[in-house]
Amino acid sequence: MPRIPNEHPTLWIKSAKSRSLQGKTIVLAVTGSIAAVRTVELSRELIRRGADVHAVMSEAAEWIINPMALHYATGNEVITAITGKIEHVEFFGNMGRADLLLVAPSTANTIGKIATGIDDTPVTTxxxxxxxAGKNVMVVPAMHEDMYNHPALAANIEKLEGWGIRFVGPRIEEGIAKIAGNDEIVLEVERMIGSNSLRGKKVLITSGATAEAVDPIRILTNRASGKTGIELALEAYRRGAEVTIVHRNMAGICGINEIHAESAEQMTNAVLEELGKGCDVLISAAAISDYTLEAAETKIKSGDELVLSLRPTRKLIKEARDAHPEIKIVGFKAETGIGEKELIGRALQTLEYTGLDMIVANDVSTGGIxxxxxxxxxxRPGRKEHLNFIGSKSMIAVALMDEITAIFSSGEKY
Structure with missing residues (x-):
């Protein structure tokens, strides 16, 4: 990839992970918390998603981390004082060029000053x-737990949230209100200033493998990891959707509602219950067991030949479509050892039989699980050409969400 003349070498990583923040300018405001040491990598993670990052530091922050480190991390000169360039107006005046002020980490002192309009440091100015100016502001607190529990701080946070300021974290561990993880911060930044193409939409996703009990210890399951479902949930969240994911392996994804379902029956019931609460799109990415059995009440003795009697499970997509003809449904079709023509043919049969709005097919004998x-x-029905996507599951999730977003934005019914 050609380099821009005089470009800072740090910017060679720009958009290396995604383009979710491409064209966005973020000012990272660093205050005097020891968590300031985390801002080098945070800056670079934002750049890896396409952002242009500028740092502004309080004097107290300079006792923790040298401005040269953030110059290296961002590729831009660090602002440590307000000068005749009136930097605060350049970035956040009515015609300012920044999209977000990210105060990370933020001390209790800085939160209090923002809440009372005091601007005696470059950060608070x-x-x-x-x-x-009504611009986007996000605050990421980091301090000792006792400071975080002060009633004045709680009142200040509530006040700032009432102004539309977004707070991320902290994590309470070891008596410390620790700064949120970089993944969580970046995800919330993407949601706040990203495309918002699914804002106001409710997205329900099934993910991973289900498991059918043989006895209290043993199960029948499959090789699905759930990575695709999780990446789809993250991408929908980035785009502003209200996201619920039903799966067996709870992941603790911040901002996303997770529902545990072990068996095919549990997953089907959980999905139908959620659809009854209102939903815009169901993405059925889970590898739901096709067969189940009557589980033994106690452990089956090992060593003897064992014959299991299997019966078919309910078909989630068919029940969801019959109960909710108005929602969009995206299905997945996995096959093994067949050619592309046969794969597409079988996918089309499933699509037509279940009334899907889109189906994603692949031959997992060559990878994917x-x-x-x-x-x-x-x-998609009515489209003569089928789209192929090859790459990481996070990249494929972006492409699939582009397709789903296009259905909503066009108002098209397939």
Missing amino acids: FATTAVG GTENNNVCVI
């Missing part, structure tokens, strides 16, 4: 300007 990458074919 930026905050006063951004709040006054339990791997980081996949090769999928996307089929």
